[in-house]
Each structure stands twice: as C-alpha cells, then as structure tokens.
Amino acid sequence: MKEKIIEVSIDLFGHNGFTETSIQDIVEELGVTKGTFYYYFKSKEELLMEIHLRYIDELLQNQDEVFIKNTKSEQKLYDIVYMIMKHIEGHGQSARVFFREMQHLNEEHLKDIFKKRDLFRQNLNKVIQEGIDTGEFRQDLNVEIVALAILGAVNWSYHWFDPKGKLDEKAVSTIYIDFMLNGLKAT
Amino acid sequence: MKEKIIEVSIDLFGHNGFTETSIQDIVEELGVTKGTFYYYFKSKEELLMEIHLRYIDELLQNQDEVFIKNTKSEQKLYDIVYMIMKHIEGHGQSARVFFREMQHLNEEHLKDIFKKRDLFRQNLNKVIQEGIDTGEFRQDLNVEIVALAILGAVNWSYHWFDPKGKLDEKAVSTIYIDFMLNGLKAT
Numbered sequence: 001m002k003e004k005i006i007e008v009s010i011d012l013f014g015h016n017g018f019t020e021t022s023i024q025d026i027v028e029e030l031g032v033t034k035g036t037f038y039y040y041f042k043s044k045e046e047l048l049m050e051i052h053l054r055y056i057d058e059l060l061q062n063q064d065e066v067f068i069k070n071t072k073s074e075q076k077l078y079d080i081v082y083m084i085m086k087h088i089e090g091h092g093q094s095a096r097v098f099f100r101e102m103q104h105l106n107e108e109h110l111k112d113i114f115k116k117r118d119l120f121r122q123n124l125n126k127v128i129q130e131g132i133d134t135g136e137f138r139q140d141l142n143v144e145i146v147a148l149a150i151l152g153a154v155n156w157s158y159h160w161f162d163p164k165g166k167l168d169e170k171a172v173s174t175i176y177i178d179f180m181l182n183g184l185k186a187t
Numbered sequence: 188m189k190e191k192i193i194e195v196s197i198d199l200f201g202h203n204g205f206t207e208t209s210i211q212d213i214v215e216e217l218g219v220t221k222g223t224f225y226y227y228f229k230s231k232e233e234l235l236m237e238i239h240l241r242y243i244d245e246l247l248q249n250q251d252e253v254f255i256k257n258t259k260s261e262q263k264l265y266d267i268v269y270m271i272m273k274h275i276e277g278h279g280q281s282a283r284v285f286f287r288e289m290q291h292l293n294e295e296h297l298k299d300i301f302k303k304r305d306l307f308r309q310n311l312n313k314v315i316q317e318g319i320d321t322g323e324f325r326q327d328l329n330v331e332i333v334a335l336a337i338l339g340a341v342n343w344s345y346h347w348f349d350p351k352g353k354l355d356e357k358a359v360s361t362i363y364i365d366f367m368l369n370g371l372k373a374t
Contacts, residue, residue, distance in 0.1 A: 019206040145362040149340040156339025175332040183370030
C-alpha cells in the first residue's frame with residue numbers, strides 16, 4: 001500500500017501540483033480511508049520528502065555503480081548522462097515533482113536533499129577533474145561551471161523529453177555526449 | 188501601480204509559490220485595497236499571464252536585436268546565451284515564476300506562452316543551422332537536440348546562479364560558450 005500511495009501521489013502532484021492535491025484526493029484515488037494514509041505517513045510533507053529521497057538516493061546509488069566500473073572519464077560521463085535520462089524516461093512525473101515542488105519541503109528536509117544533490121554534483125565535478133588530470137579533457141576547463149552546464153542540459157530534459165517521441169533516451173544521451181565532448185565548432 | 192503589483196507579486200510568487208499567495212497577500216504588501224488590484228487585473232491568473240508574457244516577450248525582443256546585427260553564428264550564439272543569463276541575473280524571481288508556475292495558467296494562455304517559447308527555440312535552431320550552413324559549425328549536429336541542450340544548460344542557471352557570487356553573468360556566459368563551441372575533449 002505504501003508503494004501505491006507514493007505512486008498515485010507522484011502522479012497527482014505531477015499533474016496538479018503539491019499544494020493543489022489534498023490527502024483526500026490521494027485516498028479517493030486509491031479507494032482507501034485517510035486512516036490508511038496516516039498509517040504510512042505523518043503528513044503530506046513527509047510523503048513529499050519520501051518521494052524526494054527516493055529520487056535522489058536512486059540517482060546517487062546508480063552514480064556509485066558508475067564509479068565502481070573503472071573506465072575512462074569519457075565513459076563515466078556518458079554513463080552519468082544516460083543514467084539521468086533513463087531516470088527521466090522511467091520517472092517523468094517524479095522528476096517534475098522533484099525539481100518543481102522542492103520548495104514545499106520543510107527546512108530540515110530541504111537541507112538533507114540539498115546535501116545529497118550537492119554530493120551528486122561534486123561527483124560529476126570529480127569525473128571532469130579526473131578527465132583533466134588524465135589528459136582526456138582540456139586543461140583550461142572551469143570544472144564547476146561546466147558540471148552545472150551538463151547537469152542543466154540533462155535535467156532540463158524533463159521539460160520536453162517524451163519517451164514516446166522519435167528519439168529514445170539512449171539516442172538523446174548519445175547526441176548530448178557528442179555535443180559535450182566535441183562542441184559545435186567545425187575543426 | 189500596475190508595475191508595483193507585478194513587482195510585488197513576482198517576489199511573493201517566487202518566494203512562496205503562486206497557489207500559496209492570495210490577492211489579499213499582494214494588496215497587504217502594497218498597503219492598497221483589493222479594489223485597486225481588480226482595477227488592473229481580473230484575477231490572479233491574469234496577473235500570472237502578464238508576468239509570463241513580459242518574461243517571454245522581452246526575451247523574444249532581445250533575440251530579434253541579436254538577429255538584426257549581422258554577425259557570425261558563433262557571436263549570435265554568445266549573444267543569446269548572454270541575454271538569457273543577463274535576464275536571469277536581473278529577474279531571478281521572474282525566471283522562477285516563469286518556469287515553475289506555468290502550470291497555473293489556463294489552457295488558452297498556456298498555448299500562447301508555449302507558442303512564444305517555441306518561437307524562441309526555433310530561432311536558436313536557426314542560428315545553429317546557419318552555423319552549419321556557413322561551415323562554422325560541424326555538419327553532423329542534431330540541431331534540435333543540441334538547441335535543447337543549450338537552452339537547458341542556460342535556463343537551468345536560475346536554480347543556482349547568484350548575482351552576488353564569484354562569477355558574474357558575463358563570466359558564466361563566456362565559460363558556457365567556450366564549452367558549447369569547443370567541448371570537453373583535449374585536442
């Protein structure tokens with residue numbers, strides 16, 4: 001039941017917004033009582049935090065797996081980009097809730113989520129720095145800003161990426177990575 | 188007064204969210220009556236549309252100016268990236284309201300805004316296509332996906348860009364453009 005509550009809530013929050021969705025809406029959608037909801041969650045905010053935690057924890061775990069495979073920086077970068085795209089493909093509404101509804105978390109929860117997001121970003125910094133150190137990447141890169149540009153480009157996909165569209169998440173990732181590695185300029 | 192209502196509302200919507208902000212909150216902040224609000228706007232939604240229109244219309248107008256100057260594609264791309272960053276620098280809360288609160292527009296208004304956003308994106312497509320045609324840019328680029336990656340990277344900045352930070356909007360734009368033109372890879 002906990003899983004079902006989360007699933008239905010992601011859908012309702014994604015479509016109608018967190019504030020616009022009441023606990024009543026959630027339990028009605030599931031055909032259960034409010035008591036059932038409160039058995040699993042103290043409040044709507046606690047449920048939102050659970051959604052946020054699952055989103056970022058899964059990404060961090062996947063990122064760990066990328067790091068364990070001892071490959072070139074280029075491949076690590078591809079793996080990270082593809083992993084985020086794959087996540088957006090499979091959890092489009094989660095991404096919407098994650099990025100758009102964050103302001104509704106309480107201060108303490110927000111701090112926890114920011115810490116985890118920062119960790120994800122710093123891991124990407126490390127990949128870029130490593131690529132610079134091994135000579136795979138250019139020596140004059142601004143690691144932090146480039147990492148933010150990469151994360152921005154990929155995260156932004158949740159605004160437009162359509163899993164039923166012409167290009168799947170693999171094709172989009174491949175185009176992204178080619179662009180990020182080689183740039184626009186003719187050589 | 189209309190300008191003041193818009194200014195205060197952007198601030199309140201940006202900080203507290205559109206749904207969480209009542210017309211009462213807006214008029215209280217300004218020390219005026221609800222009558223004053225309704226003299227200028229039929230509803231909170233109409234006010235939100237005005238904020239959206241101003242945001243995208245200003246960007247489109249600035250984009251036109253970039254196109255009038257007959258420069259190389261590389262320079263046009265820089266001008267567009269810098270213009271968005273400059274906009275985020277000057278109107279950080281507007282950007283937040285523009286991207287996050289769009290779902291609160293009614294269907295007709297949403298269609299109008301999407302049309303204008305599409306136009307902005309297609310203009311960027313044109314810049315990239317033009318660069319390919321003149322041989323400035325690589326021949327094998329996927330114009331649409333690359334344009335989305337660029338817009339994503341730049342738009343995403345509203346999440347993290349701090350006008351009081353170490354790097355101003357010009358410095359960030361310069362790093363972005365270098366990354367977009369030349370990529371990460373050492374040559």
